[in-house]
Amino acid sequence: MVKRSIPLVEFLRNTNGSILIITHENPDGDALGSGLALYKFLKKKGKEVYIASKDGVPHMLDFLPGAQEVIKPDDRFYDVGIIVDASGFYRAGTDVKVGKKIRIDHHIGGEFYGMHDYIDPNAPATASLVYEIIKSWDESAMDKDIATCIYTGLATDTGFFRYSNTTEKTFELARELVSWGADPYYVYTMFFEREKPNKMKLIARVLETLQLHENGLVAGVTVFKRFLDETGTTYEDTEGLVNYPRSIEGVRVAYALIEKPEEGVWKVSLRAKGDVNVGKIAERLGGGGHKYASGAKIEARSYEEALARLLSAIREELKLQKVHA
Numbered sequence: 001m002v003k004r005s006i007p008l009v010e011f012l013r014n015t016n017g018s019i020l021i022i023t024h025e026n027p028d029g030d031a032l033g034s035g036l037a038l039y040k041f042l043k044k045k046g047k048e049v050y051i052a053s054k055d056g057v058p059h060m061l062d063f064l065p066g067a068q069e070v071i072k073p074d075d076r077f078y079d080v081g082i083i084v085d086a087s088g089f090y091r092a093g094t095d096v097k098v099g100k101k102i103r104i105d106h107h108i109g110g111e112f113y114g115m116h117d118y119i120d121p122n123a124p125a126t127a128s129l130v131y132e133i134i135k136s137w138d139e140s141a142m143d144k145d146i147a148t149c150i151y152t153g154l155a156t157d158t159g160f161f162r163y164s165n166t167t168e169k170t171f172e173l174a175r176e177l178v179s180w181g182a183d184p185y186y187v188y189t190m191f192f193e194r195e196k197p198n199k200m201k202l203i204a205r206v207l208e209t210l211q212l213h214e215n216g217l218v219a220g221v222t223v224f225k226r227f228l229d230e231t232g233t234t235y236e237d238t239e240g241l242v243n244y245p246r247s248i249e250g251v252r253v254a255y256a257l258i259e260k261p262e263e264g265v266w267k268v269s270l271r272a273k274g275d276v277n278v279g280k281i282a283e284r285l286g287g288g289g290h291k292y293a294s295g296a297k298i299e300a301r302s303y304e305e306a307l308a309r310l311l312s313a314i315r316e317e318l319k320l321q322k323v324h325a
């Protein structure tokens, strides 16, 4: 194992103040997995550490060790703030008062706070960066709980080892985490196989909205707010619906357009199949993300207007990126 000297490790080692770890809005498996792994590790190291998420912990991630300890961001002042798995503190969805800002992340671009940031856009997950930090600090502090958190981040960000960011190194990391006690079957069943029957009813409605565009290069679904009301589901249940249009043969860009009238916006999730960069599409709409997964919020008065703006951003990028059927 290569031991790297990491300035962040030296900084945290010498910190006696309070530390707030914070995730992005609507946290996913990597945000909470990497955040909780770091939280548990820093606790073991005797640090005064807290973990916060504006939207709490979604049902499919409530099995993560330490999930009950996640707090809502508050008005307290923390000496150090660490944003995980996000391109900056603005992604926390709320203002936090911290003395020093640090970012641990694998997104391209974003905000930089200085030499104690730990950012690697080539990492498959932020969780793998947290694992590097722990290994270079004190690997003997690894345990089953921390391994489970890191494994969940790695698994969810690679589509459970199916996406194109899955490499030999990903499996090597996964093997190490399993040797520390992470249980792939446990994580898989807790994450995927605890759906509520109402979610199936929501999926049925949403699939009815399927549309194909650009000769089948683009496919998407729409989640109208009334679908949630009619099926007794919430926005949390819309997570992952974009994977259905992506699974269609020939589709290169998939979207899920989600009506959020209380915010006056349409939220869009984008997924790429093959070598289209959907991060660029999201940027055109004022959002951001990765090459393969991104999102944005479209301010529009009607569904037609939101869809037209989304499709025009997709069309322009497909032309620029020279993507043809």
Ligand SMILES: [Mn+2]
Binding pocket: 030, 031, 085, 106, 124, 125, 126, 157
């Ligand atoms: Mn991530």
